Amino acid sequence: EGDILSKLPLKNKKVLITAGPTYETIDPVRFIGNHSSGKMGFELAEVAASLGAEVFLVTGPTHLEISHSLIKIFRVISAEEMYNEVHQHYKNSDIAILSAAVADYRPKNVAKNKIKKEKASLTIELEPTKDILASLGQIKEHQYLVGFALETNNEENNAKQKLANKNLDAIVLNSLNDEGAGFGKSTNKITFIDKDLNIKAFKLKSKAEVAHDIFNEIIHKINA
Ligand code: CTP
Numbered sequence: 001e002g003d004i005l006s007k008l009p010l011k012n013k014k015v016l017i018t019a020g021p022t023y024e025t026i027d028p029v030r031f032i033g034n035h036s037s038g039k040m041g042f043e044l045a046e047v048a049a050s051l052g053a054e055v056f057l058v059t060g061p062t063h064l065e066i067s068h069s070l071i072k073i074f075r076v077i078s079a080e081e082m083y084n085e086v087h088q089h090y091k092n093s094d095i096a097i098l099s100a101a102v103a104d105y106r107p108k109n110v111a112k113n114k115i116k117k118e119k120a121s122l123t124i125e126l127e128p129t130k131d132i133l134a135s136l137g138q139i140k141e142h143q144y145l146v147g148f149a150l151e152t153n154n155e156e157n158n159a160k161q162k163l164a165n166k167n168l169d170a171i172v173l174n175s176l177n178d179e180g181a182g183f184g185k186s187t188n189k190i191t192f193i194d195k196d197l198n199i200k201a202f203k204l205k206s207k208a209e210v211a212h213d214i215f216n217e218i219i220h221k222i223n224a
């Protein structure tokens with residue numbers, strides 16, 4: 001069979017990737033965010049480009065940088081901005097992988113001025129953000145659409161539910177249970193589940209190797 005990754009299997013393909021956290025503004029100096037580093041998404045972008053793809057990387061706030069002639073990077077802050085940027089590129093993409101840790105909620109009202117510590121307690125009302133991945137599932141045409149699932153319990157079942165509910169072609173289950181896997185780390189432990197519920201579990205590996213594994217799976221599915 002040979003190593004399909006030694007050729008340029010993604011030549012002439014457009015790959016859309018989301019990465020990093022989103023920040024949701026509370027007031028002029030504060031936000032709601034999360035610990036996502038963006039590493040997994042940036043590694044996916046590198047691997048896709050190395051396989052010949054034209055890459056559109058939409059990332060939330062991160063210090064990571066990337067420089068490759070095949071990678072265009074779009075930096076956004078909030079879930080709303082990420083939603084809008086992603087929809088600019090989705091129709092023309094062949095593969096979309098959404099690895100961003102998008103905030104599920106944002107403050108319902110953004111305070112114009114810095115909130116003062118004058119009260120004994122503070123309640124900030126939150127409203128849901130748009131689910132970017134689900135919105136892509138709803139308008140899916142030719143795209144091979146891949147989501148991530150970050151779970152701490154009942155992992156495989158929760159991932160399968162997301163796969164079905166969001167109309168995905170595959171989902172990458174990210175284990176937070178494992179030491180060494182996940183946020184801020186350079187290693188990850190994943191399980192790849194396709195829409196026919198074929199399940200493939202991988203060992204703990206560097207995020208660069210994980211990115212290779214993910215594209216190896218996707219390319220096999222697309223060419224199957
Ligand atoms: N996602 C997204 N837009 C959101 C929330 C999530 O695109 N507003 C995407 C993530 O990038 C990921 C997938 O949906 O690919 C699953 O994210 P996850 O947080 O694991 O699941 P949720 O559907 O948000 O459900 P919950 O957080 O309740 O488990």
Ligand code: CA
Binds near residue numbers: 102103104
């Ligand atoms: Ca979520």
